[in-house]
Amino acid sequence: xxxxxxxxxxxxxxxxxxxxxxxxxxxxxxxxxxxxxxxxxxxxxxxxxxxxxxxxxxxxxxxxxxxxxxxxxxxxxxxxxxxxxxxxxxxxxxxxxxxxxxxxxxxxxxxxxxxxxxxxxxxxxxxxxxxxxxxxxxxxxxxxxxxxxxxxxxxxxxxxxxxxxxxxxxxxxxxx
Numbered sequence: 100x101x102x103x104x105x106x107x108x109x110x111x112x113x114x115x116x117x118x119x120x121x122x123x124x125x126x127x128x129x130x131x132x133x134x135x136x137x138x139x140x141x142x143x144x145x146x147x148x149x150x151x152x153x154x155x156x157x158x159x160x161x162x163x164x165x166x167x168x169x170x171x172x173x174x175x176x177x178x179x180x181x182x183x184x185x186x187x188x189x190x191x192x193x194x195x196x197x198x199x200x201x202x203x204x205x206x207x208x209x210x211x212x213x214x215x216x217x218x219x220x221x222x223x224x225x226x227x228x229x230x231x232x233x234x235x236x237x238x239x240x241x242x243x244x245x246x247x248x249x250x251x252x253x254x255x256x257x258x259x260x261x262x263x264x265x266x267x268x269x270x271x272x273x274x275x
């Protein structure tokens with residue numbers, strides 16, 4: 100079974116709670132071991148996921164990223180296992196212009212990826228630099244590139260970023 104780490108916060112308002120409820124209900128239909136990371140700072144959450152993961156590949160996501168489609172976990176895991184050159188991958192967002200990249204094959208390379216993020220265990224270590232929430236994806240890309248890994252998008256599965264447009268607004272990033 101694959102580990103799934105969901106970063107969330109306490110004290111959610113009604114809308115953020117609805118995002119959380121919907122995404123968690125969807126994850127409960129997948130063959131994953133759900134682990135909630137409540138009020139854990141960005142970098143620390145990444146390090147804790149790495150430390151606690153039991154599966155070779157794990158998923159790290161936020162509470163507003165909804166997996167969309169059939170065989171989501173199986174498709175992503177199969178692609179990651181076939182392509183050890185990728186340290187982290189995401190899926191195409193169904194939100195217009197949020198994932199402007201296209202490519203061929205199981206996985207295609209992109210400049211950086213966000214949640215939901217498939218992560219190869221063993222790459223993220225204590226040398227992960229400090230970063231701000233708004234630069235997390237860019238910092239992780241530079242970190243993995245320095246270690247010789249690509250980042251990509253897994254073809255054939257999608258997600259809906261329910262918080263698109265306001266997730267990085269400081270009023271919505273309350274607990275992090």
